[in-house]
Amino acid sequence: xxxxxxxxxSLAFLSIYAALIFVSIQFFxxxxxxxxxxxxxxxxxxxxxxxxxxxxxxxxAVGLAVFDLLNGYAAEIPVILLExxAVGLVVYLVYDRxxxxxxxxxxxxxxxxxxxxxxxxLNLVRYALINILAANLPLDQALLASIDKIAGTFGxxxxxxxxxxxxxxxxxxxxxPFRLPFRTK
Numbered sequence: 214x215x216x217x218x219x220x221x222x223s224l225a226f227l228s229i230y231a232a233l234i235f236v237s238i239q240f241f242x243x244x245x246x247x248x249x250x251x252x253x254x255x256x257x258x259x260x261x262x263x264x265x266x267x268x269x270x271x272x273x274a275v276g277l278a279v280f281d282l283l284n285g286y287a288a289e290i291p292v293i294l295l296e297x298x299a300v301g302l303v304v305y306l307v308y309d310r311x312x313x314x315x316x317x318x319x320x321x322x323x324x325x326x327x328x329x330x331x332x333x334x335l336n337l338v339r340y341a342l343i344n345i346l347a348a349n350l351p352l353d354q355a356l357l358a359s360i361d362k363i364a365g366t367f368g369x370x371x372x373x374x375x376x377x378x379x380x381x382x383x384x385x386x387x388x389x390p391f392r393l394p395f396r397t398k
C-alpha cells in the first residue's frame with residue numbers, strides 16, 4: 214500500500230497535518246521554564262504513525278519549521294529536524310519493526326513512551342553540550358543546568374504519552390475514508 218509518489222490530494226493532507234502541528238504549538242502552549250508545554254511533539258509522533266517514516270517526517274518538518282521561522286527560532290531548525298528524525302526512527306523501529314504496525318492500545322502507548330523518552334534524552338544532550346561548549350561547565354554541572362532548561366520538554370513528553378494513545382485512533386479513523394496512499398490501513 215505504500216507508494217513512493219505524491220499526488221495533489223496526498224500533499225494537501227500532509228500540508229493540513231503540518232498546519233495542525235504548527236497551530237498546536239503556536240496557539241496551544243503553556244510556558245514552563247525556558248520552554249513551553251505543547252501538543253506538537255505528540256502530533257509529530259502521530260504523523261509518523263499515520264503516514265509512515267518519510268511522509269510523516271515531511272509533515273513534521275514543515276509544521277515544526279514554520280513555527281520556528283515565525284517565532285524567532287530559525288537557528289534551531291536543523292537541530293529540531295534532527296530531533297524529529299530521531300523520534301521518527303524510534304517510531305519506525307518500535308511500531309513498524311517490533312510491533313509490525315499493530316494498533317493495540319498498549320503498543321501505541323509504548324511507542325509514545327519511547328518517543329517521549331528519546332525527545333527528553335536528545336534535549337538533555339543538546340543543552341548539556343551547549344553548557345559544556347559555550348559556558349565551559351564540567352559535565353556534571355552542565356547536565357544539572359540542562360535539566361532545569363528542559364522543564365518544558367518533560368511537560369511535552371507527558372502530554373505526548375497521554376495524547377498519542379487518545380488522538381491517534383481518532384485521526385486514523387478520520388483519514389480512512391480518504392484512502393491516502395500512505396499508511397492509514
